[in-house]
Amino acid sequence: MSEMAASPVPMPAKRRGAQLLMLALAVGIVMFAYAYVGLAVDGKVPAGMLTYGLGLGGLMLAAYLVLAKFAPWADPLILPLVTLINGLGLVMIYRLEAAKMPGASAANQIMWTGLGVAMFSITLIVLRDHRMLQRLTYTAGAVGLVLLAIPAVLPGSLSEVQGAKIWIRIGGFSIQPGEFAKLALVVFFTGYLVAKRDVLALAGRRLLFIDLPRARDLGPVLVTWGFSLLVLVFEKDLGTSLLLFGTFIAMLYIATQRTSWVLIGILLFVGGAFVAGQIFDHVGARFDVWLDPTNNIFYGNADICQQDPPGSPMCGKSYQTMQALFGFGAGGILGTGLGQGHPYQIPLSFSDFIFAATGEELGLTGLMALLMMYALLVERGLRTSLAARDPFTKLLAGGLSFLLAWQLFIIVGGVTNLIPLTGLVTPFMSQGGSALLANWILIALLVRTSDAARKPPPQAIQNEGMTQVFQR
Numbered sequence: 414m415s416e417m418a419a420s421p422v423p424m425p426a427k428r429r430g431a432q433l434l435m436l437a438l439a440v441g442i443v444m445f446a447y448a449y450v451g452l453a454v455d456g457k458v459p460a461g462m463l464t465y466g467l468g469l470g471g472l473m474l475a476a477y478l479v480l481a482k483f484a485p486w487a488d489p490l491i492l493p494l495v496t497l498i499n500g501l502g503l504v505m506i507y508r509l510e511a512a513k514m515p516g517a518s519a520a521n522q523i524m525w526t527g528l529g530v531a532m533f534s535i536t537l538i539v540l541r542d543h544r545m546l547q548r549l550t551y552t553a554g555a556v557g558l559v560l561l562a563i564p565a566v567l568p569g570s571l572s573e574v575q576g577a578k579i580w581i582r583i584g585g586f587s588i589q590p591g592e593f594a595k596l597a598l599v600v601f602f603t604g605y606l607v608a609k610r611d612v613l614a615l616a617g618r619r620l621l622f623i624d625l626p627r628a629r630d631l632g633p634v635l636v637t638w639g640f641s642l643l644v645l646v647f648e649k650d651l652g653t654s655l656l657l658f659g660t661f662i663a664m665l666y667i668a669t670q671r672t673s674w675v676l677i678g679i680l681l682f683v684g685g686a687f688v689a690g691q692i693f694d695h696v697g698a699r700f701d702v703w704l705d706p707t708n709n710i711f712y713g714n715a716d717i718c719q720q721d722p723p724g725s726p727m728c729g730k731s732y733q734t735m736q737a738l739f740g741f742g743a744g745g746i747l748g749t750g751l752g753q754g755h756p757y758q759i760p761l762s763f764s765d766f767i768f769a770a771t772g773e774e775l776g777l778t779g780l781m782a783l784l785m786m787y788a789l790l791v792e793r794g795l796r797t798s799l800a801a802r803d804p805f806t807k808l809l810a811g812g813l814s815f816l817l818a819w820q821l822f823i824i825v826g827g828v829t830n831l832i833p834l835t836g837l838v839t840p841f842m843s844q845g846g847s848a849l850l851a852n853w854i855l856i857a858l859l860v861r862t863s864d865a866a867r868k869p870p871p872q873a874i875q876n877e878g879m880t881q882v883f884q885r
Contacts, residue, residue: 443500453752550604748776
């Protein structure tokens, strides 16, 4: 007879103390940048620095406490990374406000940040198990479609801003429902693909080296493609159209591992965008600027050009793009320094073009550091997807991570003229309430999936007595 004792199964560390230290470091970096801007612009530390510092620190401490209580196993890097990116966005908006740029307001942005943290906390408290969203698959799809369709059916006076019908404006209140629609549609895509992935993974004919899907399985792709084109046509919103269709194709690939779906998706969207560019002037103008920005610019009065929409006859179609490119060039490798450049000469540099404003003052080095922070955030989401133990969590975490990465690629590509400009905003940095609230909810969902993926499975009770093995 021999006796054996089972050794305890090692569990991942919660690392809440390390997370708190990283949060403090993130807030410290933001406050240092804030003080630097004040010294560069006015020669003194900003008078409201203590208020902003305590406000930002208090908000993130509240978020940390909620996370530690309701998602203790979540990835410790996610919240500090978001804090640092959001804080640097606040610094840039304050810098533009100090330069008297119309529309820039750091106070409003920190208010929206507070509301975003509140939504983050409420999501974690209410949504204890994200898998319950699977039961709301088609409800989420219907909600997402309704949110996207509302601006299209409203009159232009209530929904149109700078040529795009993507807003709901009533009195002094405005909201962009498409920002919340994308989250609802990701939940719908996840539930639908988990239920149908076996059917969608079946191969039809083989063409060259690609296994094509069966013709009758193309329905979901064609429906999503058609809907994205409707958004492009009726709301004049190339960014949302590209974002939603690209996210669906990526999630379809994650679910089925079929490269053919990606190729079909690319061909459908490029073909649809080309046809739309030939038929609709607002789409064609985006492509004209992308192909040759120097041929679509006229420098009129600078103050007028700051406020006129893209394509204004006073400034030319590509005024924004060219000013952004000039800003990148002025910044060079190391940048002009916070508070020492001229980012206010770029139209909408506090919202659509904040990445260009940051590039001028922090240079290529600062932009690479910023992109690395975004890359780490996406990597943590993808790591969660790989570590998840059930298909719904895997696909939801992967879809949310790709949504964040894809949106960043679209806006950075547009601002640098790598791809046509779309009008999306830089996540967590650009001024605006709708995008900030939606992105904080996205982070809450990522934190919830991360907590589920990292939480150890139930273990057998240890040391309840030795296991006896009898041998004959």
